Amino acid sequence: MPVRLPFRPRRDAYPPDLWTKCPGCSEMLFNKQLDKALRVCPGCGHHFRISARARIEQLVDPGSFVERDSDLTPVDALGFVDLKAYTDRLLSAQLATGLRDAAVWGLARMGGRQISLCAMDFFFIGGSMGSVVGEKVTRAGEAALAERVPLLIVSSSGGARMQEGTFSLMQLVKTMSIVERVREAGIPYISLMTDPTTGGVFASFAVVGDVNLAEPNALIRFAGDRVASGTIGEELPEPPRAEFLMSHGFVDRIVPREQMRDEIISLLGFLMPAPQNGQGEPLASPTFSRRSIISAITGALAPDSNGENATQGEGATNG
Numbered sequence: 001m002p003v004r005l006p007f008r009p010r011r012d013a014y015p016p017d018l019w020t021k022c023p024g025c026s027e028m029l030f031n032k033q034l035d036k037a038l039r040v041c042p043g044c045g046h047h048f049r050i051s052a053r054a055r056i057e058q059l060v061d062p063g064s065f066v067e068r069d070s071d072l073t074p075v076d077a078l079g080f081v082d083l084k085a086y087t088d089r090l091l092s093a094q095l096a097t098g099l100r101d102a103a104v105w106g107l108a109r110m111g112g113r114q115i116s117l118c119a120m121d122f123f124f125i126g127g128s129m130g131s132v133v134g135e136k137v138t139r140a141g142e143a144a145l146a147e148r149v150p151l152l153i154v155s156s157s158g159g160a161r162m163q164e165g166t167f168s169l170m171q172l173v174k175t176m177s178i179v180e181r182v183r184e185a186g187i188p189y190i191s192l193m194t195d196p197t198t199g200g201v202f203a204s205f206a207v208v209g210d211v212n213l214a215e216p217n218a219l220i221r222f223a224g225d226r227v228a229s230g231t232i233g234e235e236l237p238e239p240p241r242a243e244f245l246m247s248h249g250f251v252d253r254i255v256p257r258e259q260m261r262d263e264i265i266s267l268l269g270f271l272m273p274a275p276q277n278g279q280g281e282p283l284a285s286p287t288f289s290r291r292s293i294i295s296a297i298t299g300a301l302a303p304d305s306n307g308e309n310a311t312q313g314e315g316a317t318n319g
């Protein structure tokens with residue numbers, strides 16, 4: 001007969017609401033301190049995944065984000081059941097995250113400049129892109145076009161949502177169409193890839209920004225190891241991380257999370273005219289502000305070459 005002790009067994013696990021184990025260095029991190037450090041391990045620099053709302057809060061000017069279409073809700077058009085019914089998966093994800101689907105979009109300011117922003121949430125069914133995510137990315141792009149403000153999309157996704165079948169795949173075309181229209185209009189599009197950016201999101205809008213940013217060590221790829229090695233008939237080396245993609249030209253800059261906001265603000269400064277009265281003036285005509293300064297200097301040195309400088313300015317916007 002087992003002996004019953006008068007006290008409860010010692011808990012050998014840390015309570016998960018207080019502590020998080022770092023997968024990088026196995027250190028136990030106090031959650032409050034981790035939140036203060038933007039959920040980056042102070043020991044090894046591991047970037048933890050964060051929710052769409054936390055991401056937006058970290059990036060935009062405080063209190064400036066105005067969410068749009070928060071009530072856009074997915075439907076189970078195919079009556080899809082895998083291990084669980086899709087409707088059950090949706091409901092538990094909605095309860096766990098407080099979101100209707102895996103993306104949040106709206107207008108906000110960064111460094112006083114108005115932007116259109118869409119952020120994905122990996123905690124909602126792996127940040128997978130179904131009809132609602134595709135629609136939100138598209139509406140963010142349409143708002144960027146209508147308001148003539150830059151577009152920022154933060155990806156954090158396992159790819160297309162298989163429970164929505166073909167409807168998910170259609171989002172690749174749809175999101176690429178709006179990104180192309182934004183490009184044609186000369187409006188800057190900054191893509192930020194976070195861990196992970198894979199599958200249909202990688203294969204559509206995530207890697208076609210005017211500037212493609214990534215967080216350190218973020219997993220960025222199209223297919224998983226099994227599919228990729230099955231296709232090329234070879235075992236793959238390490239899973240491709242942001243640093244690998246940067247060395248192969250897919251990623252322009254790898255930026256640690258604590259510097260990300262400043263980095264994007266300075267990029268917007270290169271791509272956009274300065275905001276006036278802190279109100280974030282809409283983009284009247286797309287010009288590089290740095291080029292304007294150079295044009296002003298060269299114009300002052302050679303007053304009769306103004307026309308030529310103007311042409312150079314135009315050329316720069318198309319580059």
Ligand SMILES: [Zn+2]
Pocket residue numbers: 022023024025026027041042043044045046
């Ligand atoms: Zn660590």
